[in-house]
Amino acid sequence: MSDWAMREYAEEDGYRRWPRRRVDRKRSTPCKAEVMGALEAQQRHVREYLELLRADGTAPGDPDADTDSGRTDAEDAFTRVARSFGRRHGIDIETWLEVRVPLDVLRRAGFRLPDSSIS
Secondary structure, eight states: OOHHHHHHHHHHTTOSSOOOOOSOOOOSSOOHHHHHHHHHHHHHHHHHHHHHHHTTTOOTTOTTTTSSHHHHHHHHHHHHHHHHHHHHHTOOHHHHHHTTOOHHHHHHHTOOOOTTOOO
């Protein structure tokens, strides 16, 4: 249907003006601030987990040092972001192993372990 026909149709139905586009549409892609915030959160999760590994499971000044809940939370957050963070920064599985990330954590993060790695 042509624009002219659509306008006539709209006027017959009682519209006085041609209907405009909706301006309250939701963005289908995230804005730059959302993306940058997500990247900063990924970096924070990786840093926290590596600090826990460096301190042998207890971070300095960590109130949850007696329980494993702090370590478990950091490990879960690490497994959610490690693969995409590593891909973005060019970190391969050998590098993760060098910084003492356990094999089971890497498996849960979705990494393919090399055949030479036997747990």
